[in-house]
Amino acid sequence: MDEQFDPDQSANVSRAEWMGVLARASTTSLAELIKSLGELPEFNWLRQPEVGAVMTRGRAGGTGQxxxxxxxxxxxCAVTLTSSPDIVGHAYVQGRDIEKAKSAAICDALLQTNRREEVLRSIIAPLxxxxxxxxxxxxxxAGATKVDFFTMVRAES
Amino acid sequence: MYVATKGGESAIEATHELIAEERRGDTTVPELGTDQVRNQLGRAVDRVMTEGSLYDPDLASLAIKQAQGDMVEAIFLLRAFRTTLPRFGAAEPLDTSKMIIRRRISAAFKDIPGGQILGPTYDYTHRLLDFDLVKEGANATSAPEATATEQTMPRVTDILGAEGLMQAENREEIEAEPFDLGRQPMSFPANRDQRLQNLFRGDEGFVLALGYATQRGYGRNHPFVGEIRMGFVEVEFTPPELGFTISIGEIEVTECQMINQFTGTKDIQPMFTRGYGLAFGQSERKTMAMALVDRALKASELGEDRDHPPQDEEFVLAHSDNVEAAGFVSHLKLPHYVDFQSELSLLRGLREDALSTQDKEAAE
Incomplete structure (x- = not known):
């Protein structure tokens, strides 16, 4: 998960991966980076931004029921680009953050167009x-708090 | 007798204004920001999110500010807000083996792959009041960095499980939808999924007291901390319109795996049994208590006697929720004027009857 992002390998970035990066991004970083795209493309709402909840689940013992x-x-939210109405950009992002969801959906849409390289390079990679x-x-x-055990040698000879 | 009660509107308005004034306090003192609550009262935020059953640090911070730090009130506020949110669906189960670990300890094994990582803990503090904290602006510190911990670490219980010494966590071949207290009422007998969700949301004080009781002999079960881990895990979700799984965020959780003794039966080889605790944020005490009670509630499944309250699921599950408990206790404050009048006249009547009988007896 922590490998350095390699823009040269960007062709291999899956949609699930970039959607995850956008969902976990900090609001301020995404808002800042999206400015680098210049004027955003015209879009229509396919689904207006909506705040809701997802139930998280666990497993008993980490592995069980x-x-x-x-x-x-x-x-x-979901958008379609006016220039290519067949392309749908989706966003599901953590928190109650309409601006972030909108930016993420537009990025998801652009990542399906010929601007993919640009968006990968200027937004997904830095995020x-x-x-x-x-x-x-x-x-x-955390590593600085790792315990180094040492054994006390008993003075018996 | 039914008595319509009106009035009190202006008194109620005034009490709203009075709590608003009290909440703000002395106006020569700067107002508390919710960002300050989120950043500097993080353990309170974690508890409100866990028991409020909603992971949203901003909302939990607001609830704490609004409730003036009254935790049960803040939990109530968050629970109430939660009901206004449309449910988009349920996430994939969290995979805590992929956690980005900030703290991870085992009291059962010294040498564990990845090591013992203390992380941020009060365990080794002296519990002396630190008067330096009174001085504002003098407390910015930067903790040291060293070689990074390993990217993922195996769960200690999985290592023991591989040797067959640990009771397996059974997993259905085809998994049923888990119980959800947010949408279903409590029902008995309760399965493990219902019990775990209930304990997750359960009041920390109540669950802690029950866990403590098991250690003191009320459902004794010889625990060892197999592992406590705390850190970040991704939440994955499969939106139906996409049809593939995406990560929708990252949350901080604490997980506790207790290892407990079990002597075995004539059908089952002796092996360790386990109790499981999970909570949002850094909530170690809560997860330990939850794991103790989870294990105690397995009594009937393991053929143990159920002699004590922590082993009694109806007792535990029906009383663990502090929003319900506070609500039912608080309802005693509602006007019971008519009820009380009827009891009062009944009591007066009984006493009069008793007195007149005495008088009669004295006269005879």
């Missing part, structure tokens, strides 16, 4: 790098 855990807030850096920092701070 499925149980309902608790809900999490999610915002979803993924930011997430990797955040995870690495957490793991490095």
């Amino acid at each position: 499925v149980f309902s855990v608790g809900e999490m807030s999610v915002t979803r 993924k790098d930011e997430e990797s850096a955040r995870h690495l920092k957490a793991r490095r701070k």
Whole structure:
């Protein structure tokens, strides 16, 4: 999950992967990065932004019977591009964040057009790098609290 | 007798204004921001999200501010809000083996693959009040960094399970939809899925007390902390209109796996049994208590005696929810004027009857 994103491999990025990156992105980062695309394409709402909840589930013991855990807030929406109405951009993003959902749906739509390379390079790659850096920092701070056991040698001779 | 009661509107309006004023407090002190609650009172936020049954740190922070830090009230506010959200569906089960780990310890094994990671914990603090925290603006610190922990670490219980020493967590071939207290009323006998969801939302104090009781002999079950892990996990969801699974976010959770003794029966080889705890955020105490009670509630499945309250699922599940409990206790504050009048006149009548009988007896 934390591999460096390689833009040269971008052709291999699946839709599920970029949708996940957009969903987990911080609102401010996505809002900042999307400016680099210049004027956004014209679009129509296929589904207006809607705030709702998804029930998270767990497994007993981590591996066993499925149980309902608790809900999490999610915002979803869907757009079509005026230039190519067959393309539908979807977004399901964590939190109650209509702006972020809109940006994510537009990105998802553009990623299905000939602007894919551009969006991968200027939005998905930096977001993924930011997430990797955040995870690495957490793991490095956790690493500093790793216990080094040493055995006391008893003084018997 | 039915007595229509009107009035009190202006009193109620004034009490709303009074709590608003009290909430804000001394206006020469800066107002508390919900971002401050989220960032600096994180454990309160975690508890409100867990027992409020909604992962949304911003809303939980707002609830805590609005309730002036009254946790049960904040949980109630979040639960009430939750009911206004349309349900988009249910996520794939969380895979805690893929957790980005911030803390991970085992009290059963010293040397575990990935190591013992203390993470942020109060365990090794001296529990002395730190008066430096009174001074504002002097508390920004940066924790040290070292070699990163491994990207994923195996769950300790899975290692034991591979040796066959651990009771397996059974998984149905075709998995039924799990019970959901958000949409179904409680029912008995309860299966493990209903019990776990109930304990997840259950009041931390109540679940902790029951877990403590099991340790003190009321449903004794010899626990070891197999593993506690805390960190970030992805939430995956399959929107029907897409037909494939996507990640829709990342949440922080704590998981506790207790290892318990079990002597075995003539049909079953002796093996360890287990209790499971899970909570949103950093909620270690809650997950430990939940794991103890989860194990105690397995009593009948394991053919153990059910002599104590923590083993009695009706007792545990019906009383664990602090929103329900607070509601039923609070209803005693509602006007019961008529009920009470009838009891009062009944009591007066009884006493008069008793007195006149005494008088009669004295006269005879």
